[in-house]
Amino acid sequence: MSSSTVPGRPVDHFLAAPSNARERANSGSEAPAAPLQSSKIAYRADIDGLRALAIVPVVLFHAGISLFSGGFVGVDVFFVISGFLITTGLLQDASITRFYERRLRRILPALTAMMTISTIAALFILLPGDLLAFGKSMASALLFGSNVYFWRQSGYFATITETWPLLHTWSLGVEEQFYIFFPLCILLLGRARRRLLPVAIIAMAAVSFWAAQFLIGNMKETMAFYLMPSRAWELLLGSLLATGVVPTTRNRAIGALGAAVGIALILFGVFTYSAATSFPGLNAVPPVLGSALIIWAGQNGEHPLSPVLGSTPLRFIGLISYSLYLWHWPILAFARYVAIEPITPFVATLAVIGSVVAAYLSWRYVERPFRHVSARGKIWGWSAAAGGVMALASLALIVSHGFPQRFSPAIVALNADQDDSWRCSPSAFVRLGNFYACAVDLPSHDVRKADVILWGDSHAQMYVPALRAALHGRSALLVNAYGCAPTVRGGQDANCTRIQNENFKHVAALPAKIVILAQNWPQYRKEVGRRTGGKTPPDQRFLPAARRFAETVEALHAAGKTVYALPAVPNPEYELPSVVSRDLAFHGEPRHPTGVTNADFRRDFANVLAVEDRLVAEGKLSLIDVRRFICHPDICHFIQNGHSVFADHGHVTNAFARAMGPTFDAALRPALAKP
Structure with a gap:
C-alpha cells in the first residue's frame, strides 16, 4: 500500500455463489413474484472468479505492493456484482422479509466474528483515544452508517486511516443504505416494474454519476468516495443487467471478447491508478464497465474464458472473498499500529497469509453454517442478540473513554490531541x-x-x-x-x-x-x-x-x-500525537522529532x-x-506542556x-x- 490508504472495500454480501449442490439448493429464492426473468439464480463459477479478480488486488494494495497501486478499484467490481445478484434475487422473490433474512444470514455472522476478535485485540493494543474511536466506528458499523462516520473523520487516502481497524466497514454502509431504498423502489413500481424498472434504474444511475462528478469537481472527493448517493450508479449498473433489458449474446467468441475486454479494463485500473487518482467518477468507469462486461458475457452460458474465471483457485478465493475482505484490513491495521513505522514486506506477507487463514476459517465455520440454519426465528433472534452484545461493547468503550487507566496520564493526554482540529459543519x-x-x-x-x-x-x-x-x-x-x-x-x-x-x-x-x-x-x-x-x-x-x-x-x-x-x-509533517503517544506506550520514549x-x-x-x-x-x-x-528563541516545539501543538501532521489543535x-x-x- 502507498503511504496513504483507504480500504477498498466491499465484497458481494448476498447470495454468495454456492460451492456444491447442497448450497445451491439452499441459496435460491423461495417463491417467484412477477419476475422480469423467469429462471432461477444459477451458480456461475465465473462470478466467483470475478470476485477473486477484485479481492486479490484490494488485499495486495493494502499490503503495500506498489504494483497494485490501483487495487482499490476492487470495490467497484464488488459493487457491480452485488447489484446484479441482489437485484436478480429481488426480482424472483420480492418479499422484503425474506430479502433481509438472507442479508442477515450473509452479513452478520462473519461481521460479528470479526468485530468480536478485533474488539479483544483493540483492548490490548489501542491507546485510549484510538479505542474510543474504535468504539464509535463499531457502533456506526452496526447501524450500517460507518461510511458517513468515516467521511466525517478522515480525508481521502489520509495516512492515519491505515491504523483504523474497522475503516473497511464503510463499504457495508454504502451497500446496506442502497438496499434500504432499492427494494422499496421495486415494490412501489408493483406490476409495472417489468416496464418501468429499467428506466428507473437508468435515471437513478445517471443522477448518481452526476453527483459523483459534481462532488469531485467541487473538491469534495472524500464525500464522493464514501457516500452512497455518489456510489449507487455502480450497483445500479449491475441491477440493470439483472433486469434482462441489456441484450445478451449466445455467440461464444463475442462472449469471450466481452470478458477479455472486461478483464483488461479492471486490470487497467489496478495497475495504472494510485492514491493520487481522482476517484470515483469518470475514473471508476473502466473497472465498473469491465465488471459489467464479464457478467454480461456469461449470462447465456459459458464462453472460452469461463473455464479460466471458473478455475478451482479463483473459485476458492471468490468463495472466501467476503471473509477475506473482513479480516485482511484489521490484521494489517493492528500490525501498522504497533509497528508505527511502515511495516516491512515480511510483516505484510505474514499479515496476508494470516488473513487468508482467518478468511477460510470464517467461511468454513461461520459463513456456511449460518446459511444453512433453517429456522427463521433463530436467524432473527441470533441477529438481535449478536447486535445487542456488540452494541453494549461499543457503548462500554465510548462511555469509558477508551479505558484510559491502562496507560499513564502523559500518554493519554498526548493521544487525546489527535484529530482535534476545527472542521466546518x-x-x-x-x-x-x-x-x-x-x-x-x-x-x-x-x-x-x-x-x-x-x-x-x-x-x-x-x-x-x-x-x-x-x-x-x-x-x-x-x-x-x-x-x-x-x-x-x-x-x-x-x-x-x-x-x-x-x-x-x-x-x-x-x-x-x-x-x-x-x-x-x-x-x-x-x-x-x-x-x-x-x-x-x-x-x-x-x-x-x-x-x-x-x-x-x-x-x-x-x-x-x-x-x-x-x-x-514549521510543522511535524507526520501524525505527531498518534505516533509519539505510541512511541511512549510501546518504546518508553519519543523516537520521532518533536521540534526543530x-x-x-x-x-x-x-x-x-x-x-x-x-x-x-x-x-x-x-x-x-x-x-x-x-x-x-532556540527551538520550535511541537509538544508543549504535555500536549501536542498539532492534531495531525500539520493542523493545530483546537x-x-x-x-x-x-x-x-x-x-x-x-x-x-x-x-
Whole structure:
C-alpha cells in the first residue's frame, strides 16, 4: 500500500455463489413474484472468479505492493456484482422479509466474528483515544452508517486511516443504505416494474454519476468516495443487467471478447491508478464497465474464458472473498499500529497469509453454517442478540473513554490531541460561485454580509477558533480548498488553478475589506523538483509558492483589501500525537522529532520569510504572529506542556487555535474598528 490508504472495500454480501449442490439448493429464492426473468439464480463459477479478480488486488494494495497501486478499484467490481445478484434475487422473490433474512444470514455472522476478535485485540493494543474511536466506528458499523462516520473523520487516502481497524466497514454502509431504498423502489413500481424498472434504474444511475462528478469537481472527493448517493450508479449498473433489458449474446467468441475486454479494463485500473487518482467518477468507469462486461458475457452460458474465471483457485478465493475482505484490513491495521513505522514486506506477507487463514476459517465455520440454519426465528433472534452484545461493547468503550487507566496520564493526554482540529459543519456550507465556502458566525448565510474573509487551503480552516475570538459580534467567511493555496493566477496543479483562481475573483468582489491568507507552506517545499522530475535545490525551496503568494497579496491590495497572513510555521509533517503517544506506550520514549531548531527552520523557509518581510516592508501585508506560539528563541516545539501543538501532521489543535485568539484580536482590532 502507498503511504496513504483507504480500504477498498466491499465484497458481494448476498447470495454468495454456492460451492456444491447442497448450497445451491439452499441459496435460491423461495417463491417467484412477477419476475422480469423467469429462471432461477444459477451458480456461475465465473462470478466467483470475478470476485477473486477484485479481492486479490484490494488485499495486495493494502499490503503495500506498489504494483497494485490501483487495487482499490476492487470495490467497484464488488459493487457491480452485488447489484446484479441482489437485484436478480429481488426480482424472483420480492418479499422484503425474506430479502433481509438472507442479508442477515450473509452479513452478520462473519461481521460479528470479526468485530468480536478485533474488539479483544483493540483492548490490548489501542491507546485510549484510538479505542474510543474504535468504539464509535463499531457502533456506526452496526447501524450500517460507518461510511458517513468515516467521511466525517478522515480525508481521502489520509495516512492515519491505515491504523483504523474497522475503516473497511464503510463499504457495508454504502451497500446496506442502497438496499434500504432499492427494494422499496421495486415494490412501489408493483406490476409495472417489468416496464418501468429499467428506466428507473437508468435515471437513478445517471443522477448518481452526476453527483459523483459534481462532488469531485467541487473538491469534495472524500464525500464522493464514501457516500452512497455518489456510489449507487455502480450497483445500479449491475441491477440493470439483472433486469434482462441489456441484450445478451449466445455467440461464444463475442462472449469471450466481452470478458477479455472486461478483464483488461479492471486490470487497467489496478495497475495504472494510485492514491493520487481522482476517484470515483469518470475514473471508476473502466473497472465498473469491465465488471459489467464479464457478467454480461456469461449470462447465456459459458464462453472460452469461463473455464479460466471458473478455475478451482479463483473459485476458492471468490468463495472466501467476503471473509477475506473482513479480516485482511484489521490484521494489517493492528500490525501498522504497533509497528508505527511502515511495516516491512515480511510483516505484510505474514499479515496476508494470516488473513487468508482467518478468511477460510470464517467461511468454513461461520459463513456456511449460518446459511444453512433453517429456522427463521433463530436467524432473527441470533441477529438481535449478536447486535445487542456488540452494541453494549461499543457503548462500554465510548462511555469509558477508551479505558484510559491502562496507560499513564502523559500518554493519554498526548493521544487525546489527535484529530482535534476545527472542521466546518455541513450546515454552514454556502455557495460561492461554482464552489463552496463556510459561514462563520454568519446566520444569514449571505456571503456579502461577511466582515472578514479567511482564504486558503486546509490550514485556513484550522484558524477559525482563533478568528472567532476577534470578531466580537461580526461575521466571517472561510474560503478554502484542501491542498490548494490561495492564488490569483496559476496554481500547483490544474485543479487548484481552476478553483482558487475563481475564488480570488469572488473574494476580490465581496464587500468585506479584510482578507486573511493561510496555507500549509511545507507541502509546497519541493514543488520545483516535482515539476522537473528531480530534486529541489535548497535555494529553490518554496520559490513557485512564494511567487504565487506575493502575486496574490499584491492583487488583493490593489483591489482595496486590507491583507493579513498567517506566517509560515514549521510543522511535524507526520501524525505527531498518534505516533509519539505510541512511541511512549510501546518504546518508553519519543523516537520521532518533536521540534526543530529555529535556525534550521529559518534556513529551510528562507524564500518564504524573505517574501513575507518584503511585503510587510512595502505596506501591502500585515502578519498575525502565530509563529511565536511554536517557535521560541532556540527551538520550535511541537509538544508543549504535555500536549501536542498539532492534531495531525500539520493542523493545530483546537486548544492551540483558541490560545491564539488574543493575538488575532490585537492584530485585527484596528482594521475592524474602521467604518
